[in-house]
Amino acid sequence: MAEDNADDAAGTWLTIEDAASALGVKKAAIRSRIARKTLRVKPGKSQNDGRTRVWVLHSDVKDETGTGANADNDTDDGGDTxxxxxxxxxxxxxxxxxxxxxxxxxxxxxxxxxxxxxxxxxxxxxxxxxxxxxxxxxxxx
Structure with a gap:
């Protein structure tokens, strides 16, 4: 399950679109992770712009080889740095x-x-x- 205290882990709050790009997956994969509760969610209604945000650990962000430290199996073809x-x-x-x-x-x-x-x-x-x-x-x- 996702880390309960997002402040304890090095990461950042990203929109679903930005999280998908950062993790090298499709938006549907991010939504699946939200449903599985493997990503911490900040609902859109708590944001000024109304967009849902998810906590993405820096260690999960894709590196040059297309893999992150804690990558899931729902990755897309390419990996973002x-x-x-x-x-x-x-x-x-x-x-x-x-x-x-x-x-x-x-x-x-x-x-x-x-x-x-x-x-x-x-x-x-x-x-x-x-x-x-x-x-x-x-x-x-």
């Missing part, structure tokens, strides 16, 4: 950053357009008042 796992994580992280930038850039553009329109409206509303003030000041001379 820690560098491959890092590349997958960096790729997922970059995609999320781009998604957030895009979302926020659209919101910033919308707010800037709204702000500019409001400034124009206020300038137009105040123009009459300002012209009257200048005219009255000129008349006092």
């Amino acid at each position: 820690i560098a491959g796992m890092m590349a997958a994580l960096q790729s997922a992280h970059s995609a999320e950053i781009e998604r957030l930038r895009s979302t926020h850039a659209e919101e910033i553009d919308r707010l800037q357009r709204s702000h500019e329109a409001e400034l124009k409206r206020l300038a137009e509303a105040n123009r009459g008042w300002l012209e009257r003030l200048i005219s009255s000041l000129r008349g006092q001379k």
Whole structure:
């Protein structure tokens, strides 16, 4: 069974997709391990992004030869290295950053357009008042 205290073993919490990549198995294999309770699970509802995470021991991550220290028999053909796992994580992280930038850039553009329109409206509303003030000041001379 999976280690009950994940903090005692060297590892990391990964999404099912990232865990499959790191362990060199298919996502179905990870789900099978979850069902067999051989991986510790952190349910998606406890995560900000809603994705289920599993605790993957560093010793289980595939090395250059395609085997890990505690590899199961449900492996896929190829084995990923820690560098491959890092590349997958960096790729997922970059995609999320781009998604957030895009979302926020659209919101910033919308707010800037709204702000500019409001400034124009206020300038137009105040123009009459300002012209009257200048005219009255000129008349006092």
